[in-house]
Every structure is written in C-alpha cells, then in structure tokens.
Amino acid sequence: MAGKLVICPTPLGNLGDMTARALDALRAADAVCAEDTRVTGRLLAAFDIKKRLERLDEGLIGERAATVAARVRAGETIAYCSDAGMPGVSDPGLRLVRACREAGAPVEVLPGPTAAATAYVASGCCNPRFYFGGFFPRKDAERRALLEGLRALDAALVFYESPNRLVGALGALAEAFPLREAAVCRELTKLHEEVARDALPALRDAFAAREREGGVKGEIVLVVDGPNASESAAAEQSAEEAARARAAKLKANGMRGKDVARALADEFGIARNTAYDIALGS
Numbered sequence: 001m002a003g004k005l006v007i008c009p010t011p012l013g014n015l016g017d018m019t020a021r022a023l024d025a026l027r028a029a030d031a032v033c034a035e036d037t038r039v040t041g042r043l044l045a046a047f048d049i050k051k052r053l054e055r056l057d058e059g060l061i062g063e064r065a066a067t068v069a070a071r072v073r074a075g076e077t078i079a080y081c082s083d084a085g086m087p088g089v090s091d092p093g094l095r096l097v098r099a100c101r102e103a104g105a106p107v108e109v110l111p112g113p114t115a116a117a118t119a120y121v122a123s124g125c126c127n128p129r130f131y132f133g134g135f136f137p138r139k140d141a142e143r144r145a146l147l148e149g150l151r152a153l154d155a156a157l158v159f160y161e162s163p164n165r166l167v168g169a170l171g172a173l174a175e176a177f178p179l180r181e182a183a184v185c186r187e188l189t190k191l192h193e194e195v196a197r198d199a200l201p202a203l204r205d206a207f208a209a210r211e212r213e214g215g216v217k218g219e220i221v222l223v224v225d226g227p228n229a230s231e232s233a234a235a236e237q238s239a240e241e242a243a244r245a246r247a248a249k250l251k252a253n254g255m256r257g258k259d260v261a262r263a264l265a266d267e268f269g270i271a272r273n274t275a276y277d278i279a280l281g282s
Contacts, residue, residue, distance in 0.1 A: 008026060014190065021110050022110050028077060030076045036055070040053060070105075073105045086114045113189070119185035120158055124183060132159075136159040138165065147173070148176070153226065170200065170208075178199075178200060178201055239270055240270060
C-alpha cells in the first residue's frame, strides 16, 4: 500500500473541534510526528488513540524532513500535528510538506481549525480581503518597514503575537495606523475567549494598563482594519501640505507655474487640478 504524509489540523483549544477525518487519519497512521509530543500525546489520549509519537519541532525538522519523505515514499503513512490549528501556518510543518513535494512523496492536507481565519471573522472587520503576516516582527525597524509597505494594501492585516510582546506590537501599529480600528483576539475557542475591538491607540492604552495590573495571557491574533476614509483624507491633506511647501521652493528657484504643477503631481501623486491650484496659489 502506498504511503503518504497526512497534515492533521488539531483544535485551537476546544476538543469538540477535532474533525472525524483527522481522527480517522491519526488512527490509520503508522506513526505520528508532532511539534510537541506532550501536547499531541494529550490529544491522542483524549480520543483513546495509541500511536508511536515522534518529535519533529523547529529545531529538528530541517535535518529530518528528508528522512520522513523517504519513509513516505517507502510506503509508510505518517501524520503530522502542530501544537494547535493547521500545521504549516507559521510553524515547521511547511518545510515538511515542501520536502515531501520535492521528493515526490504523496501529501494529503486535511481541513480544520485555523486561528488566522477564525480571528479575521471574529474581529468584525468588513474588508473582504485579508493579509496574513505570520508572527509580528520583534524589532522596531522591521516593524516600521513592514507596516509602511502594507500601508496602501486594501485588506485587513492579520498577525500572530506573543502576550509578552502585545503592548509593543499595539504601540507600533497605533503609531503607523492611528486612525484604524483593530481587534485583539485572545484564547479563541477556549473558556476565556476574548475579542477586544477599538481604535488602535485605545487598544494600546487598554492593554498597557492590563500589563501593569498583572499581564496578559493566552494565544493572541491581531486583526487590523484596512485603509478607511478618514485615513485617506488625512493622507491627502498631508500630501497637499507637503506639496505647498515644495511649490514655494520650486517657484523661488524660478520654475514656471505650469511646470511646478506637473512636478507636484508626479512627486506627490495628487490630482492635476489640485496641483495647478497649489502651484498658482503658493
């Protein structure tokens, strides 16, 4: 019988979300590879499934992925589970799938819980598109560069974040997008599930206060709304103010009004009529 790698999603926190297909796959597997054998071991025990467990975490998957692919090609059926949700979404499972694809080993991916999609829907965001950025960058410079690159993207922004870095992440987001609303989705599907939605500066301040009072715990997904009318209006006003200052300098250097208008439109991306009004009025 031909082998295969089976990607098995597991519940985010509520065992009732385990699918029948995933349970059947785990029962049928020759071995179960897991990001953390303790976490997956508890899951298997909850459903009375007895299987050989093999640890395959971030530190091991690079050196062992090729071996797993060879075992699959040799006829073994191997299931892979991450700690929670869909393996391969911001976890080492992605490299295991890649290794099997490159080796020509069959891969079956089962549908199931995903924190990013669950948070996107729970957030109350109305944008029909979302960008998933994995874990939010830790360094300030990387955060600023990423958010500046995403500023004009017409989509909600979804990131995973550690509770220990939540306040810093909200601060960076509030600085980049002060006019946007967002949601902090915490402990999804679990007993203490929370979806806190507000303007980013308000969320930053609220969770900073909670941090001072004892901290924030649990798995967290951040969902930031896409560009809105207020943000667009503020950007246009800022561009026009910068264009006026630039127009004054160009005219002081002797440039004709018509040429100033063209330069402003090209440099600041403002409408031609607006550029002419600024050029003539500066």
